[in-house]
Amino acid sequence: MVAIVIFGIMLVLLVLNVPVAMTIAFATLGGIAVIGGMPFMIVVQRMFAGLDTFTLIAVPLFILAGRLMAAGGVTGSLINVANVLVGFLKGGLAYVNVMASLLGSGMTGSAAADTSASGTIMIPAMKERGYEKGFTVAITATSSTIGILIPPSIPLVVYGVTTNTSIGRLFIAGFIPGLLMFAALIIVVAIISKKHDYPREEKIPFKQAVFIILKGIPAMLTVIIIVGGIRGGFFTPTEGAGIAVAYTFLLGIFCYKGLKLRQVPKIILEVAITTGQVALLVATASALGWLFARQGIPAVISSFLLGITGDKILLLLIINIMLLLVGMFLDLSPAVIIFAPILLPIAVSLGIDPVHFGLIMIVNLAIGLCTPPAGVCLFISCGIAKTSITSVLKGFIVPLLAMIIVLMLITYIPQLTMFLPNLLMN
DSSP: OHHHHHHHHHHHHHHTTOOHHHHHHHHHHHHHHHHOSSOTHHHHHHHHHHHOOGGGGHHHHHHHHHHHHHHTTHHHHHHHHHHHHHTTSTTHHHHHHHHHHHHTTTTOSOHHHHHHHHHHHHHHHHHHTTOOHHHHHHHHHHHGGGGGTSSSOHHHHHHHHHHTOOHHHHHHHTHHHHHHHHHHHHHHHHHHHHHHTOOOOOOOOHHHHHHHHHHHHHHHHHHHHHHHHHHTTSSOHHHHHHHHHHHHHHIIIIISOOOOGGGHHHHHHHHHHHHHHHHHHHHHHHHHHHHHHHHTHHHHHHHHHHHHOOOHHHHHHHHHHHHHHHHHHSOHHHHHHHHHHHHHHHHHHTTOOHHHHHHHHHHHHHHHTTSTTTOHHHHHHHHHHTOOSTTTHHHHHHHHHHHHHHHHHHHHOTHHHHHHHHHHOO
């Protein structure tokens, strides 16, 4: 009964376009009212407890590092590097778009931020060179999800905090899924570029190409510094986020010289606003998660799903379909906070490692970032391209199919996710 009331309130409020954090808070209060005998003040207490963790400090720090790099002119440098590496191929700018997302995956840890950073440059350039509008928007939106699989990934931090899973292992586990997503989208680009005979870009002279690559190396070292430091035991993920801020600040000021000191206060204000939004989501979702746990709702859902079938392959398929549907209506971080505590016990009962399940969950919800009605990357890309969602949906069919194939590979071949963390973190 409680679960029905909570999900009913959430559904109604989401349809009414109430902010997600407030939707979760009202749903939690509604659940407590139905149960009775508990003071509403407990919601505030559980919200505070949900934020009272040192690891969460990594979230605003990684956001700040990403903003500093974006303001410092790093995005343009990485796109130039990508152009050197793949621009000469047929459909060169499309290859550059995907490659830039891979090279810049250590920048922000946020797919939406990567869409904004690269899309602002790549979408107008591709439109000018005659690329079909739907394909241009689709490849920009879908390739930006690579950035939340390869560290630093804010959703992986949120999942780690929510489920008490090692963030270091999650970071390392994301590399192969991220590279698989990159390879899948590169294949899509190759097929569509050949079909439409998209143009190649001019080859860059050797000396200039070497200079461009050398200039891009400091930015690409960000992920190596973070993961290498965590793996080597030099610092924790949270401390690594602080080091990333210092490193990206120095890059923007002294290496790329695009960051000005007068910009820093504005950047910090923007980060503070974004962090406040994330913190409110984490706090309210933590309160809801506590209520779910207290009422035994995860166990009920687990029993229901296990009652349908005991077959591991079929249950994983059901969970994937459920998460794909959730991703269509909820943003990634609140979806992780709400559903990870519910679904992880089911996954563990099936013998799935929490790290493996974390990547399954993030890939599912990453696909949701590119699908209507609530796909953030879809909306951002369409906004940059100055076009409607309905006019570009056809262009998303092939890239999304490629992403779903990667999801199935990650789901049913756990070694793809667990090989690196088992090799490097034991």
